Amino acid sequence: MSDNTETGTTPADATGAAGAPPKANEFKRVVRVFFGRTLYVIGFVIVVILILTAIFAPFIATHDPYETNLREKLEQPSSRHWLGTDSVGRDTYSRIIYGTQVSLLIGFSAVFASAVVGMLMGLAAAHFGGIVFALIMRFADALMALPGIILVLLIAGLGGGGIPVVIFALGFGGIAPQCRMMCGLALSVKQNDYVLAGRAMGMSNWRMMLTQIFPNAFPPLMVGITMGIGGVVLGEAGLSFLGIGVMPPVPSWGGMVNDGQRYLLHNPMLSLAPGVAIMLLVFGFNMMGDGIRDAVDPKLRGVI
Amino acid sequence: MSVVLDVENLKTYFHTEYGLVKAVDGISFNINQGEIIGLVGESGCGKSVSILSVMQLILTPGEIIEGKITFEGKDLRQFEANGPEMRAIRGSKMTMIFQEPMTSLNPVLTIRRQMTEILELHLDMDRASAGERAVELLRMVGVPDAASRIDDYPHQFSGGMRQRVMIAMAISCNPMIIFADEPTTAVDVTTQAQLLELMKDLVTRLNTALIIVTHNLGVVARYAQRIYVMYAGRIVESGPSEEIFDDPQHPYTIGLLNSVPRLGEKHGTRKLVPIYGVPPNLINMPPTCAFLPRCTYKTAQCEKEPWPALRSAGDNRYLSCYVDVRGKQ
C-alpha cells in the first residue's frame, strides 16, 4: 500500500546526497513511482479503459442506447440484454457504455473550465494584491461557504438542466477551490528567491507570472484537475439523479440510477449497475490523481 | 580516561526511490569520558546519519546494516531500536541537540511540558519538582526570565533561545554523552559563539562527552580535542585537532582547510581555495576513492585500486589515502 517510506523528508535530508538528482532521471523516477504502486496503475488502467470505451462506444455497445422497444421493456438480464432493459425497453448495458461519453465530456469540460477561470482569478489576486485580492478571495470564500452540491443544484436547477447548464454549474462550483489554490501557490512562489532575483533583473510582472509561477504551479494544477474530475462526475450523477442534470433521453448514469429505483425489486441491475460505473470512473481518476501527486511532488500530500 | 562510546564498522543504508544510498559505509570512532570531538564533513556525507544510527533513531527507508556500538560496555545493537533498554538510555545517558531549533521543538506544547517530560520519565520526578528543576536548567543555559518564559510556546522564542532550550533538555539528566548535530548552523554568528561556549562550559562542568557534528572546521577547531573527517560515508582522516590543523594529510582535509579562513590568521596572507567539484552521489559509487574526481594529488594507483582502508599515520592519527601529500603542498 502507499506508504510514506520513499517520500518522507527525514532520510532524504539526512543523506542529502540523494537529493537533487539529474533532471533526466526525474522523469524516469516519476514514471517509476507512479507505476510502482498497484493502486495507481489500477487507476490509470481504469481511466484508459473508460476513455477507450467512450471513443469506441458504438462498437462496444450491443444496442442503440436511444432505441425504445416496448415489447422488450423491463426484461431481466439475458444473453440478448446483458443487464436487462429499462421501462421503455432500452438496453441498460448499452446505455451505460454511452453514458461514459456523457460523464467524461462533462467531467473534462467542467474541470477544465473551472481550472482556467480559477487559475486566472487566483493569479490575478496574487498578482495585483490589495483590493483585487480582497474582492476575489472574499468572493471565493462566499462560494466556498456553500455546500458544493447546493450551489451546483441552485445553478443547474434555475438554469433548467441540460448538458451545457450542467457543465456551467459544475464548472462554476469548482472555481473557488482552484482559485484559492492557485493564489496560494502564486503567493508562495512570489516569495521565492529566484522570483525576487528575476524581479531584481527587471523582468516584467506578467512575464514573471508566465515564466516563473506557472511552471511551478503546473504539477499541483495537474493533480487538481485529475482529482477534480472524480468530484465533477459525482456531481453530475447527483444532478441527473435529482432530475436537474442531463436531460432524458440522453443516457446519464445518475439519471439511470433514479429511473431504475422504481424497479429495484424487479431488476436491481437497472439502478445498481450505473452506480458501479460511476464509482469505477471516480475511483480511477482519484487513484490516478493520488499517483500523480505522489510521483510529481509528495509535498502536496495533504494540500490537495 | 575511559571510553564511553565505541563505534566499529557502522554501516547505515537508505533504500530510496533512486536506489541504495550508502549514507554511512563502515565508520569507526570512539569518545572518552568528558572529551569533545568533532565530526566534520560536507553536508550529505553521512555525519548526521552516523550519530542518529548510534541512538538508533534511523527511520525507514534507512537501516543499520552492520556495526558494533558499544556504550558503557554494552552493545547497543542487541537492543531493539525502540525497546525499553534503548529508551532508558536515550534522553538520559545519551542526548542530542538537533540542527533545526525552529522545528525540533513541538509547536503545540509549552517549553515547560517539553522539559518536564524528560525529568518525569528518567528521574522519576513529580510534575512540580520537575518544573522547578526545568526553570533551574533554563537559568543554567542563560535563558533570561526563565521562571515566566518556561510557560511560553516555542514560537515565542528566538532561534538562539530555542537552541538554549534544546541544550537545557540535553543536559537535564546529566548525560554521559551529548550529540550536537550542527547545533549552530541555523543561528547567526554571534549566537553561534555564545552557544558553543555555553556547551563547552556545561560539558566540562558535568564531565560529559560531546560530539559536535559540523561542516564548519572553524567551529570544532576551538573546542574539539580530536577530529574525525568524513567524506562520502567514510572517515578519511582522524587525529588530535591541532595536528589535523597543523599537518593535514588527506587531500580532502587539506582542501577543507584551504577553503576556510583560519583563526588568528593575518588578513590577506593566504588565498582561500575552494574544493572544486561536487560531493559524489552516494548511489552507485565507484569502487575507487570517492574523492578521486576532486583530488589534486591523485596518482595512477588511485585510479586502479579500491578506496584505501584507514591506516595508522602516526601517533593517534589515521588516514585513508595512498598518497603521501607531505612535501607536495
Next chain:
Amino acid sequence: MTAYIIRRLIIGVIILLLVTMVVFLFVRLMPGDPLLVYMASFDINRQTSISQENYENLLHIWGLDRPIPVQYVDWLGGLLQGDLGKSIKLQEDIGILIAERMPRTAYIGFITFVLGTIGGITAGIVCALRRGTWMDNLITTTANIGMTIPVFWFGILLMYLFAYKLGWLPTSGWTNPFDDFWMSCKQLLMPVGSVIIGSIAGMARLTRSCMLEVMRADYVRTAWAKGLSERVIVVRHQIKNAMIPVVTALGGALGMILGGSVFIETVFAIPGMGLLMTNAVFDQDYQIVQAGVLLFGGIIIFSNLVVDILWGWLDPRIRLA
C-alpha cells in the same frame, strides 16, 4: 484570543452577506419564473391562458417588478426582523416551513457528523500507527472506495438489501424520535449509513496522511531522542499536531453532510430541508431557495468559526499571534 474570535466573527458576517448577494443575484438572473410555475398550477384545472394583466398584478403583489437592488434590500430588511418571506408555490410562511423541516435535517446531520468524525479520525490514526499491516490496507482501500460512492446510489443499495431483500428495516419515511424512538432509529439507519461512509472515508484518509506527516516531523524525532515510549509520543506529541489540519477540514465535512441531505431525503422520502430545497429549485420558488441557501451558508460559516476557534485552541501559534 478574544480579539481573534471577534475578527473571525466579523469576517464570517461579511462572507454571509456576500453569500446572500451572490445567491440573490443568481436566483434573479437565471431563466425561469416562479410566477409562471405558480399560475400554471392553477391553469391545469381551468384551461385558461395566463393573462398579461393577471401576471403583472401578481408581479406587483410579490414585489418582483421592482429593481433587483431594492428587492434585495427589502428582503434583507425582512430578514433582520425575522421575516424570511413567503413561499410563492406553497403559499406558506418560510420561517414556519424551515422550523418544521430543519430539525429533521439537523438531527440526521448531527448524528452523521459526530459518528463520522469520531469514526474517521479513529480509523485514520489506527491506519497510521499500523501502517502497512492488513488492517491499514483494508481500511485504506475501503476509504478509497468510500470516497467514490455516490450517496444516492449507496442509499438505494442499502434500501435494496435491508428493506427489500432482508426486510429488516422500513424502506423509507420519517418518524419523530420523541413519538417513537425505536421506529425513528430504524428509519435513520440507512440514511445515516449512506452519508456517513463518505465522511468516514474522507476523514480517515486525511487523518492518516496527517499522522504520517507528523511522524516524520523534527519534534517527533526529538521526542524519540528523549527516550519517550511510542504511546506517549503518539498521544502527547503526534495527535494534537496531526489534528490541526484535520480540524480545519471539519467545516468542509459538515458541508458535505448537508449537501448529502439533499440526496438521502429524496431517496428515503424524509421531509427535511434538503427535500424542500430540491423541490423549491424545481418550482423556481425564489424565496425558499434564498432562505435555504442562507441557512446552509450560515451553518457552514458558523461552523467554520467554531473550527477557527478550535484551531486557535489547538495551535498556540494562531492563538498567540
